[in-house]
Amino acid sequence: MKVKQISVFLENRKGRLYEVLNVLATEKINIRALSIADTADFGILRLIVPDPDAAKKVLEKGGFTVKENNVIAIEVPDRPGGLSFVLKALQDCDINVEYLYAFVAKSQKDAIVVIRTENNDGALKALKHGEVKVLTPEELYGL
Amino acid sequence: MKKAAKENSMIWNKQAECMPAGERRSLQLARLKAAVKRTCDAVPFYRKRFGDAKIKPDDIKTLDDIRRIPFITKAELREGYPFNMFAVPMEKIVEVHTSSGTTGKPVVTGYTRNDIDLWSEVMARALSMAGATEKSIIQNCYGYGLFTGGLGVHYGAHRIGSTVVPISAGNTKRQIDIMLDFQTTIIACTPSYALYLAEVAxxxxxxxxxxxxxxxxxxxxxxxxxxxxxxxxxxxxxxxxIYGLTEIIGPGVAHECPEKCGLHIFEDHFYPEIISPETLELLPEGEKGELVLSTLTREGIPMLRFRTRDITALHREPCACGRTLVRMERITGRSDDMLKIRGVLVFPYQIEKALLEMKGIEPHYQIIVTREHHLDEIEVQVEMSKKLFSDEIRKIEELRRKIEKKIEEAIGLRAKVLLVEPKSLPRSEGKAKRVVDKRQL
Structure with missing residues (x-):
């Protein structure tokens, strides 16, 4: 099951991250998870929100460059070796991970990891084969 | 005779516009000699100039001798504000216009009755290229007033006998209503205003x-x-x-024929040369450089070797339209925008062209020049577009390198490309600042 992620282009400029978050706050859009990838010149803010289409709309209206794409959210046992077990499943199927980020939900025993690969369908198959728990969008947003 | 020529080919003045090259050169030389003499006699500025350069009007014996005459710049014209550059007494001047004056005192141009006649003639030639006849309804959206655009088109339309609608600039809603109700056949305006009209309509x-x-x-x-x-x-x-400038006459210096292979300069009245803006040497035909114009027949304010700062190239191969008039390329830049970076000449349009060749890139950019450790560095800021954005750093970095490579191919120098957010750079409407030179030279 794939999950929609919103990415926002951020110029390396004071207060720019605040402006994005402020737009979302004003529109009462809650953020489930986020990560920032940064280089010397620019950054990419990646967000998981319950209503990605609405978030994209308000951000675009606010003048931001936004892209929507699919990622995979999985449950990883909150113990040493939890994540390496997952990655092993992907590596065995020769699937490259572009990036990933993790978060822990209050109501949840396990950690949640968001993974972006070049081949999401192949990754889903590999994860299923490796008996990794993949979250549906509803499960993810409901956390 | 003029009427027949119009019906056949829409060439307004076949005799002048299709004149054999040799014959035209003789005409140009005769006119140049007279213009030089007239100008030196009447304008102290030129008299002093010629004296300083140790030349006399009689020294101009061939067209090539024009190179001995020193250039004149806009700054120098300004010093003559308002009427010191006029070559006739004020009672002979029937009309004045000025440049916009955005960079200081405006340049004032004065027209005698014959100058207005000349302006009408060259504008009639220009409008005829766009197919104007007595039957045309010309909606003239260039501003009427001190700006030369409005009245230049107006006089040309009168000369042809077209119906001119002197609506002037602005009031877009009314422009559209009139265009519909009057069944306008030819429009004259800035290209950006044309696109704006289309959008509103x-x-x-x-x-x-x-x-x-x-x-x-x-x-x-x-x-x-x-x-x-x-x-x-x-x-x-x-x-x-259409091309023209206040210092020479206003609109009507050159115009494109329907072949669209450059603008025919009305060189029996305006003598063009192309020089290197750096060395000021004359450049061979076809090479890009700064356009220099001399008026051959103007009376009110003659101009000898005026540096236009406009970058173009001249071509003399025959045009399919039958005119033998030299053609100038579309203006692609201003020599004032020219940058010298690590000894290499760079024009912003080269960078713009490279960007436009890449799909998905908006042509909004800014060039920042700095000097660090005695070495010039050039940074080009390009706006990220929705189409090019990716959630992966790797892909954006690839894009950045691709733009850098494209620019390097265009200008022969490495430039650092910085991707910025959409709509964060100044827009090209009006006089956008494309270049920020931070070097302390």
């Missing part, structure tokens, strides 16, 4: 294809082939390029 639900419009004379600002294509597609018209 479309918003009002007007089908632009249903207009009677057949052609447009667009100028008074720099534009591109892409903009031409867009205007032609949206209005279903022939979009032609």
């Amino acid at each position: 479309e918003e009002q639900g007007i089908d632009l294809k249903k207009l009677s419009l057949k052609a447009g004379c667009f100028g008074a600002e720099m534009w591109t082939e892409q903009i031409r294509t867009e205007i032609e597609k949206r209005f279903h018209i022939l979009a032609l390029n």
Whole structure:
């Protein structure tokens, strides 16, 4: 099951991250998870929100460059070796991970990891084969 | 005779516009000699100039001798504000116009009765290229007033006998109503205003294809082939390029014929040369450089070797339209924008062209030049577009390197590309600041 992620282009400029978050706050859009990838010149803010289409709309209206794409959210046992077990499943199927980020939900025993690969369908198959728990969008947003 | 020529080919003045090259050169030389003499006799500035350069009007014996005459610049013209550069007494001046004066005191140009006659003639030639006849309805959206655009087109339309609608600039809603109700066939305005008109008309639900419009004379600002294509597609018209400048006469120095292979300069009245803006040497035909113009017949304010700062190239191969007039390329830049980076000449248009060749990139950019450790560095800021954005750093970095490579191919120098957010750079309307030179030289 794939999950929609919103990415926002951020110029390396004071207060720019605040402006994005402020737009979302004003529109009462809650953020489930986020990560920032940064280089010397620019950054990419990646967000998981319950209503990605609405978030994209308000951000675009606010003048931001936004892209929507699919990622995979999985449950990883909150113990040493939890994540390496997952990655092993992907590596065995020769699937490259572009990036990933993790978060822990209050109501949840396990950690949640968001993974972006070049081949999401192949990754889903590999994860299923490796008996990794993949979250549906509803499960993810409901956390 | 003029009437027959019009019906046959829409060449307004076949005798002048299709004159054999040799014959024209003789005419130019005779006119140049007279212009030099007249100017030196009447204008102290030129007299002193010639004296300083140790030349006399009689030294101009061939057209090539024009090179001995020193250049004149806009700054020098300004010093003559308001009427010191005039070559006739004020009672002979029947009209004055000025440049916009955005960079200081405006340049004032004065017209004698014969100058107005000359202006009408060259503008009649220009409008005829766009197909204007007695039957045409010309909507003139260039501003009337001190700006030369409005009245220049007006006089040309009168000379032809077209119906001119002197609506002037602005009031877009009324422009569209008039265009519909009067069944305008030719429009004269800036290319950016044409696109704005199209946008507003479309918003009002007007089908632009249903207009009677057949052609447009667009100028008074720099534009591109892409903009031409867009205007032609949206209005279903022939979009032609008009060129002129206040210092020479106003609009009507050159105009494109429907072959669209450059603008024919009315060189029996305005003598063109191309020089290197750096060495000031004359450049061979076809090479890009700064356009220098001399007026051959103007009386009010003659101009000898005026540096226009406009970058173009001249071509003399025969044009399919039958005119033998030299053609100038579309203006692609200003020599004032020219940058010298690590000894290499760079024009912003080279970078713009490279960017436009890449799909998905908006042509909004800014060039920042700095000097660090005695070495010039050039940074090009390019706006990220929705189409090019990716959630992966790797892909954006790839894009950045691709743009850098493209620019390097265009200018022969490595430039650092910085991707910035959309709409964060100044827009090209008006006088956009494309170059920020931070070097302390």
